[in-house]
Structure formats: structure tokens, C-alpha cells
Amino acid sequence: MCTYLTEKILLDGAGKGATGWFKLTDGSVYVDHPTHARYTHTLNIDFLNPADGPGARVAVELTEEAARALAAAITAALDHAPAGIASENQP
Numbered sequence: 201m202c203t204y205l206t207e208k209i210l211l212d213g214a215g216k217g218a219t220g221w222f223k224l225t226d227g228s229v230y231v232d233h234p235t236h237a238r239y240t241h242t243l244n245i246d247f248l249n250p251a252d253g254p255g256a257r258v259a260v261e262l263t264e265e266a267a268r269a270l271a272a273a274i275t276a277a278l279d280h281a282p283a284g285i286a287s288e289n290q291p
Contacts, residue, residue, distance in 0.1 A: 206230040212288055215247045215258040222256045225249045237261035
């Protein structure tokens with residue numbers, strides 16, 4: 201079942217799309233029907249920069265298990281790095 205709930209966040213980073221690298225400003229996370237994944241529903245993540253048009257988008261469709269593993273891996277990587285090393289306030 202689709203939740204029709206989209207979590208939106210502001211981002212500060214970069215993504216690589218079909219035409220190369222671009223600045224990321226926004227993110228969306230939602231459960232819905234995938235476009236390409238072979239499942240009925242997936243957790244979908246969009247990384248984008250709306251100011252640069254529809255081509256400035258990186259989309260990811262993950263199973264629940266893969267999404268939870270990714271979230272845990274992100275947390276583990278940050279926990280093992282020195283505090284602040286990847287912060288927007290880097291030295």
C-alpha cells in the first residue's frame with residue numbers, strides 16, 4: 201500500500217546524473233510503486249536540485265531490507281569517522 205507520505209529534506213551535497221555532476225539541494229523519501237525495481241512497492245529516494253530542472257535528479261528504489269541496511273551503514277560510517285569530518289562546518 202502506498203502511504204502517500206513524503207518526507208522532504210534540504211540537502212547540501214552533489215549528485216551525478218546523466219549529464220554529469222550537479223549540486224543537490226533537496227531530498228524526498230517515500231514508499232510507493234517503483235518505476236524500475238521488480239517489486240510492487242519500494243522505498244524511493246530522490247536526490248535533486250529543482251532549480252536545475254528535471255535532469256538534476258538521482259532516483260533510488262530500494263526494498264525495505266536494503267533501505268534499512270543503507271541507513272545502518274550510513275550511521276556506522278559516520279560513527280567511525282572523527283566527529284565533524286564531513287560536517288558543513290569542516291575545518
